[in-house]
Amino acid sequence: MSNRMENFVVSARKYRPLQFEDVVGxxxxxxxxxxxxxxxxxxxxxxxxxxxxxxxxxxxxxxxxxxxxxxxxxxxxxxxxxxxxxxxxxxxxxxxxxxxxxxxxxxxxxxxxxxxxxxxxxxxxxxxxxxxxxxxxxxxxxxxxxxxxxxxxxxxxxxxxxxxxxxxxFKRISINDIKLHLENIARQEDVEYEEDALHLIAQKADGALRDALSIFDRMVTFTSGKLTLEKVAENLNVLDYEYYFKITDAALKNEIPNLMLQFNDILNKGFDAHLFISGLGGHFRDLLVAKIPQTIDLLEVGENTKIKYLDQAQRCDSQFLIDAIEICNTADIHYKTSKNARLTVEIALMQLGSLTAENSIDKKKSLG
Known part of the structure; x- marks a missing residue:
């Protein structure tokens, strides 16, 4: 074991390109x-x-x-x-x-x-x-x-x-280029991986390949060489896409109590409410993008997650998504100045849960 530790070389050094054609992006x-x-x-x-x-x-x-x-x-x-x-x-x-x-x-x-x-x-x-x-x-x-x-x-x-x-x-490296490079390294290192897990690492790296390789090394150690989306999301403290899908489903069914309970569950897991509401706005944006065939390429997620987006997008009305983005954006803007930040997010969730209610003439009126 000690011998392996002595010989360990981080991926950023081990796979540093030696030829121009190997340089990514x-x-x-x-x-x-x-x-x-x-x-x-x-x-x-x-x-x-x-x-x-x-x-x-x-x-x-x-x-x-x-x-x-x-x-x-x-x-x-x-x-x-x-x-x-x-x-x-x-x-x-x-x-x-x-x-x-x-x-x-x-x-x-x-x-x-x-x-x-x-x-x-x-x-x-x-x-x-x-x-x-x-x-x-x-x-x-x-x-x-x-x-x-x-x-x-x-x-x-x-x-x-x-x-x-x-x-x-030099430009920031695209998420897809980083993901393909990580796939190549994972194969060489005999690491089992879900494509969506590598996609999440690439997103988190924010265009820096060295950061992506550093996160990759950490995740391989944490997951014992089996990279799953769930484990990677947990370790990177990123809200799993599943939460946003569930929140959207509850909003479409006007299930306000369910929305409040899910939000409470997210807070209890230690996630930041501000990141949650801005992430939810991003989720609605991605649904809107997935709804229009010409803009599907703007959806930067893994293949399995893309299928879920395409499925949920078909169940959402375009006007619902535009209103939902506006509600999340308003809550995001007001979050820092609010005396009761949690209430700001909860009001936004109530408004989201009222958008498709029959008696909802205006999204900011009755909470149905």
Missing amino acids: QASITDTLEHAIGNNQLAQALLFCGPRGVGKTTCARILARKINEENNQIDEENQDFAFNIFELDAASNNSVDDIRSLIDQVRFAPQVGKYKVYIIDEVHMLSQAAFNAFLKTLEEPPAHAIFILATTEKHKIIPTILSRCQIYD
């Missing part, structure tokens, strides 16, 4: 970089911007290896050293002295390979003096030097640095 950038290398048109100063966990440092390392690939005579253990890759974390090396010592190194040509590649991560953390010391070298670098700067906060970088770099904007 950044095809336009990886294609551009490959063409630039192939046509010998690579700028000497590149700036990779974008949210965390989307592949900036990974692409920087692949690029650094690619441009010195013709000298690939060294075993993989010493690969980074052999390819003259120097990484600097600007978050902890942000003083003018750190940049001056980097500039001193840059003057010397590489002993092996054609280029020395300097990857400066979190470059927005450099001090103003460090930025200024870096300007001249960045504008006129030696022929053997290539700088790759990476940042999550492009707006913090001074314009004089931006104008000297070729800028690549």
